[in-house]
Amino acid sequence: MNWLAAHFNYVVVVILMMAGLFIVFSTGNLIKRMIGLALFQTSTGLFYISLGKVSGATSAITLDATSVDGKALAAQLDPAYVERFGVDGVVYSNPLPHVLILTAIVVGVATLAVGLAIAVRVREAYGTVEADEIEALSRVTAEQAEPAP
Amino acid sequence: MTAPILDANFALNVALLLMLVVLAFAVVRTRSLLAAILLLTVFSLVSATWLMVMDAADVAFTEAVVGAGISTIVALGAILLTRGEVVRVNWKRQVVPGLLAVIVGGMLIYAVSALPDFGDPASPANSHVGRSYLETTKHDIGAPNVVTAVLGSYRGFDTLGETVVIFAACIGVALMLGFGPRATLAPAVDTLGDHHVVLRVVAKLLIPLIILFALYVQFHGDLGAGGGFQAGVIMAVAIILHALVFGLRDTMAAVPARVARTVAVLGVVLYAGVGIVCIANGGGFLDYDYLFTPQVEAMIPPGLLGDPDHVHHWGQHFGILFIELGVLMTVAATMVTIFYGFAGRTVDAIEARART
Amino acid sequence: MVDALNWIGGGFIVAGALLSILGAAGVLRFPDVYTRIHAASLTDTGGATLMLFGMGLLGPFGLITLKLFLVWGFVMLTSPAASNALANAAYSSGHRPRIGNFQIVGDDEPEPSSKGAP
Numbered sequence: 001m002n003w004l005a006a007h008f009n010y011v012v013v014v015i016l017m018m019a020g021l022f023i024v025f026s027t028g029n030l031i032k033r034m035i036g037l038a039l040f041q042t043s044t045g046l047f048y049i050s051l052g053k054v055s056g057a058t059s060a061i062t063l064d065a066t067s068v069d070g071k072a073l074a075a076q077l078d079p080a081y082v083e084r085f086g087v088d089g090v091v092y093s094n095p096l097p098h099v100l101i102l103t104a105i106v107v108g109v110a111t112l113a114v115g116l117a118i119a120v121r122v123r124e125a126y127g128t129v130e131a132d133e134i135e136a137l138s139r140v141t142a143e144q145a146e147p148a149p
Numbered sequence: 150m151t152a153p154i155l156d157a158n159f160a161l162n163v164a165l166l167l168m169l170v171v172l173a174f175a176v177v178r179t180r181s182l183l184a185a186i187l188l189l190t191v192f193s194l195v196s197a198t199w200l201m202v203m204d205a206a207d208v209a210f211t212e213a214v215v216g217a218g219i220s221t222i223v224a225l226g227a228i229l230l231t232r233g234e235v236v237r238v239n240w241k242r243q244v245v246p247g248l249l250a251v252i253v254g255g256m257l258i259y260a261v262s263a264l265p266d267f268g269d270p271a272s273p274a275n276s277h278v279g280r281s282y283l284e285t286t287k288h289d290i291g292a293p294n295v296v297t298a299v300l301g302s303y304r305g306f307d308t309l310g311e312t313v314v315i316f317a318a319c320i321g322v323a324l325m326l327g328f329g330p331r332a333t334l335a336p337a338v339d340t341l342g343d344h345h346v347v348l349r350v351v352a353k354l355l356i357p358l359i360i361l362f363a364l365y366v367q368f369h370g371d372l373g374a375g376g377g378f379q380a381g382v383i384m385a386v387a388i389i390l391h392a393l394v395f396g397l398r399d400t401m402a403a404v405p406a407r408v409a410r411t412v413a414v415l416g417v418v419l420y421a422g423v424g425i426v427c428i429a430n431g432g433g434f435l436d437y438d439y440l441f442t443p444q445v446e447a448m449i450p451p452g453l454l455g456d457p458d459h460v461h462h463w464g465q466h467f468g469i470l471f472i473e474l475g476v477l478m479t480v481a482a483t484m485v486t487i488f489y490g491f492a493g494r495t496v497d498a499i500e501a502r503a504r505t
Numbered sequence: 506m507v508d509a510l511n512w513i514g515g516g517f518i519v520a521g522a523l524l525s526i527l528g529a530a531g532v533l534r535f536p537d538v539y540t541r542i543h544a545a546s547l548t549d550t551g552g553a554t555l556m557l558f559g560m561g562l563l564g565p566f567g568l569i570t571l572k573l574f575l576v577w578g579f580v581m582l583t584s585p586a587a588s589n590a591l592a593n594a595a596y597s598s599g600h601r602p603r604i605g606n607f608q609i610v611g612d613d614e615p616e617p618s619s620k621g622a623p
Contacts (some may be wrong), residue, residue, distance in 0.1 A: 003156060003262070005159075005236065005267075006266035006267055007261055007262065007264065007266070008162075008163060008166070008267065009166065009267050010258075010261040010264055010267070011230055011258055011261060011417075012166040012167075012169065012170055014254050014257040014258050014261060015173070015254065016168055016169060016170065016173050017254075017257070018250040018253065018254040018257075019173040019174065019176070019250075020173070021246075021249070021250055021253070022177060022246050022247060022249075022447075023176070023177055024248040025228070025245075025246035025249065025250075025415045026242055026243045026246040026247070027238075027242075028237060028239070028242070029182070029237065031182055031224075031227055031228060031231060032182060032185060034224075034227075035176065035182075035185050035186065035224070036176075037301055038189060038220065039173060039189065039192070042192065042196060042212075042216075043195070043207075045196075045212075046169075046196065046199070048183070048266060049200060049201070049203050049205050049208065051264075051272075052203075052205075052261045052274060052275065052279065053203045053204065053267065053270075053273050054204075054268055054269075054270045054275055055154040055267075055268030055269050055270065056154050056156075056268075057157075057204055057270070058204055058208050059204045059205070059374070060204070060283065060294070060295040060296055061206070061293050061294050061295065061296075061374070062287060062293040062294075062295060063374060064285070068565065072448065074356065075429060081270075084270075085270040087272070087280070087283045088287075090425075091270070092204075092283050092295070092416040093203070093204040093205070094274060094275045094279035094280070095282055095283065095299055096274075096278060096279040096282060096299065097205075097278060097279075098205045098208050098296045099296055099299045099300045099304060099500045100205055101205075101208050102207055102208050102296070102300065102376075102378060103307070103308060103311040104332075104505050105208070105211050105215050105216075105378075106211065106215060106315060106319075106381075106382065106480060107311055107314050107315060108215075108313070109215050109216075109219050109220050109223070109485060110314065110315045110318030110487075111318060111321070112220060112223065112224070112486040113223045113318060113322050114318050114321045114322055115325050116223055116224060116226075116227035116491075117227075117321070117322045117325040117487075117490065117491075119227060119231060120227055120230045120231060120325075120491075121325055121326075122324065123230065123231040123232075125170060129231050130237055132237075132260075138462065146451055207619065279562060336537065344593050344597075345593070347585070347586055347589040347590075348586055348590055348593075351583065351586040353585070355579075355582070
C-alpha cells in the first residue's frame with residue numbers, strides 16, 4: 001500500500017503511455033495514430049512533472065516568507081521540514097521539469113500539425129488514410145510502373 | 150526517502166489521474182475520430198487541472214491553451230479534410246500490440262519501483278540543479294518567477310532551439326498545405342439569415358480582450374505564471390476565433406499569410422539577435438549581463454530594480470523581455486500559419502467539389 | 506468571523522459542485538439535443554457561479570476578488586454564446602426538438618431519434 005501511494009503517479013503514467021502506444025500500433029488510420037502519439041507525449045510530460053513535485057510545496061514563484069501567503073503555507077507544514085527543504089523559508093516545487101515540459105507541449109502541438117498535414121496530403125494522393133489500403137495502392141502503382149519481366 | 154504527505158492534495162492527484170486513465174481508455178476504444186479528438190481535448194483540460202495541483206502553474210496554463218485550443222482546431226481541420234469518421238477495426242491486428250503493451254507496461258512498472266517516492270524533497274532530481282536554480286535566481290536575475298528565469302536565462306539556448314523547431318514546423322506545414330486558399334474567397338454569405346448574431350457580437354467584444362490578455366500574460370511572465378509561449382498561443386487563438394466567426398476572407402485581409410510568415414522569421418531573428426548583441430558587447434551568446442554596454446548601465450539609477458549592487462538585473466530583465474517577445478512572435482505566427490494552411494485547403498476542397 | 510466566512514464559502518463551493526454533477530447527469534439522461542444543451546449550461550451558470558462566489562468568500566479581499574469577478578463575467582458572457590452556437594449547429598444539421606409528452610425510454614426500447622421530426 002505504501003509502495004502504491006509512493007509510486008501511483010508513475011504507474012498511471014506507464015498505463016497512459018501504453019494506451020498511446022497501443023493506439024499507434026493497433027490502428028491503421030493515420031489520424032488515429034497521431035492522436036495516440038499526442039496521448040503518448042502528454043503522458044511523458046506528466047512523468048516529468050510528477051518527478052518534480054515536492055510534498056507540501058508551492059509553485060516556483062518566489063514568495064516572501066513573511067507575507068500572508070508565505071505564513072499560511074508555512075503554517076501547514078512541519079517547521080523542521082521547511083527549515084531543511086525550503087529556500088528562504090518557503091518550500092517550492094522543482095522548477096526544472098516545468099521548464100522542459102512547457103516548451104515540449106508547444107513543440108508537441110507543432111509536430112502534431114506537421115503529422116496531420118502529411119496525413120492530409122496522403123489522403124489527397126491515395127484517396128484514403130488507412131495504412132493497409134495505402135500499402136496496397138502503392139504496390140499496385142509500383143507494379144504498374146515496372147511491369148514484371 | 151520521505152513518504153509522500155497523504156493530504157487533500159494527494160487525494161486530488163489520485164482522482165484526476167484516474168479520470169485521465171478513464172479518458173485514455175475511451176480514446177483507445179472509440180471508433181469515431183471526432184469523438185477521439187474531443188476526448189483528447191477533455192484529456193488536455195483535465196491534465197491542465199492536474200498540473201495546477203502539481204504546482205506547475207506555467208505548464209498548466211500552456212496545456213490548457215494548447216490542448217484545448219490549437220490542438221483541437223488543427224485535428225478537426227485534419228478530419229474535415231480527410232473525411233475520415235470511422236476507424237477500421239481489425240481484431241487480428243490488435244492482439245500483438247495488446248501483448249506488447251502489456252509486456253512493456255509490466256517491465257516499466259517494475260522499473261518504476263526504483264524511482265524515488267512521489268513528492269520526495271530529497272530525491273536527486275529535486276536536490277541538486279533544480280534546488281540551485283531556486284537559490285540563485287534572486288541573486289542572478291531578480292525575477293520572481295523561477296520558471297521564466299530558467300527558461301529565458303539559465304536555459305536560454307534550449308529555448309532558442311525550441312523556437313526554431315516551432316518555426317520549422319511552420320515552414321513544414323506551409324510547404325505541405327499551402328500558404329492559404331488558392332481560390333479567391335467569396336465574401337461570407339449567411340444563408341441562414343442572421344442566426345450568428347450572438348456569436349458575432351460576443352466575438353467582437355472578446356477578441357480585443359483576448360489579445361489584451363495575451364499581452365498581459367506576455368509581459369507578466371517574470372512576475373507570475375506566463376511568458377512567450379502561452380501569450381503566443383493565446384494571440385493565435387484570438388485570430389483563429391476571428392476567422393471562425395467572421396470568415397476566412399476577412400481574417401486573411403486583416404492578418405495576411407505573408408505577414409504571418411514574416412513575423413515568424415522575425416521572432417527567431419530577434420531571439421538570436423539578442424544573443425549576438427551580447428557577444429558584440431563582450432559576453433557569451435545569450436549572456437544577458439552583457440546585453441547593455443557599460444555606458445548604458447551607468448545611466449540606470451541604482452536600486453531602481455531589485456538589489457542596488459545588482460545593476461546587471463536590468464540586462465537580465467530586458468534580455469528575457471526581448472527573447473520572450475521573439476518567442477511570442479514565432480509561436481503566434483506559426484499557429485496562425487498552420488490554421489491558414491488547414492483552412493485554406495478546406496476552402497479549396499469545397500470549391501473543387503462545387504465545380505465538379 | 507473569518508471562520509464563518511470559510512464555512513459559508515466552502516458550502517457554496519460544495520453546492521456549486523453538486524449543481525455541476527446535476528448538469529452532467531442531465532446531459533447523460535435527457536432524451537434530446539436541445540434539452541441536453543440546457544442541462545449542460547447549468548454547469549456554467551449554476552455550478553461555476555456558486556463556486557466562484559464561494560472562492561471569493563474564502564480568499565482575502567482584494568485583487569483576487571476582482572479577478573474572480575472578472576472570471577465570472579467572462580464565463581457569463583461566453584457560456585450563453587456557446588449554448589447558442591450549439592443549438593444553432595444542431596438546428597442547421599437537421600435536428601428538430603421533440604415535442605409532445607414522452608417518457609425517458611428504458612433500455613429495451615429503441616430510442617426515437619429527434620432528427621428531422623417536425
